[in-house]
Amino acid sequence: MKSLKILLIIHNQAGTGPYEKVLEMAESLANAGQEITLLCTSAKNNFRFSCSSSDKLTIVESPDLLWGQLRQGIDLWNIARRILFLRQFDFDLIHAIDCRPAVILPALWLKWRKKIPLVLSWWDWFGRGGIAMERSGWLYAKTLGSIETFFEEYFRKYADQATVISHTLYKRLNDLGYPRKKIHLIRVGCKPKKSAYFDKMEIRKIFNLPEKKIIFCYAGTLYENDLQLLLNALSIIKSKCVEMPLTILIGKHYIEPSVINKLNIITTGYLSSINEVNQYMSASDYGLIPMVTSIANKARWPSKIGDYLSAGLPLLATPVSDLPLIFKKYRIGMVSKKGDADSYADILYYAVNISNSEYQFMHKTAFSFIDQELNWEIISNHLLKIYQLSN
Structure with missing residues (x-):
């Protein structure tokens, strides 16, 4: 396959949200010999573009007149x-x-003006009871959220090929009338991290963590419903456990100090060093996915899944995304029967009392799943085949 000049376009600000995962994908495609231009939104610039290049990858940050959370692809x-x-x-x-306006409108202009094929990925269920409802409430979802829904759905039909990250979004796209033969299931990948080879006990000493205690880890933002699910599940197992496991929450989370002490929780706050995040993961025994079974959570693919697994952490998850299907093929952890605190507490308690041989099996399977399914090198090869179909 000849080298392609590919425009990879997102609405996110540089360094925020899924930007890092898109950058990993761009780097992998560039390593495969493609010339990649990644267009994102600047975190600060109002009037000027900024560009940086290395080898076959160019990163372009576009200006935006809005501020903060409003710099999310809606500025004219x-x-x-x-x-x-x-x-x-x-x-x-x-x-x-x-399909935020700052993504789909420039993409369609290029497609029609210069006759360039378009591959359109669907990574989140935003409208129709999705993320707009969860983050901004009913009023937004029924007003400005309806505009979001229009952009999310209407322009999908113009793509030459489409990718989705879950079977839920696969079905939704097909229900919109998009041909099945053009829909491809491509998950958000990861690159195996050196953190997988950190010595667990050594890292625990560095961070002054207990050497023999079971440690749960969660990295990233927890929405209120998900946080309450986790806290309720921890409260349930506290009455059962002889020794309460330690739970590390990486990122900004506000929890009452009394609850933190009662449930044996450590909150790290925001960590600017990815290496430090990886070290906390390597010091842990399990990666947590405590998400309520909402429409949005069933549709998404939490990118932290790859981060946990590449650090060798088995997952303790509620039945969100495609995890129930994946766990039937790969024993990479445990998934609860339901998305409630009682069911989630059941697998947390089981994880605390699991045999070492069973744990080691899940630990090794985590690396196998990464190598066979989530390595960016493999995903890039799948994408290149899709790009060929688009031409």
């Missing part, structure tokens, strides 16, 4: 500047992730 200035900027370049293919 950002859209116009992207279109004007992109018209000077020639690409062989456009790969757009999700």
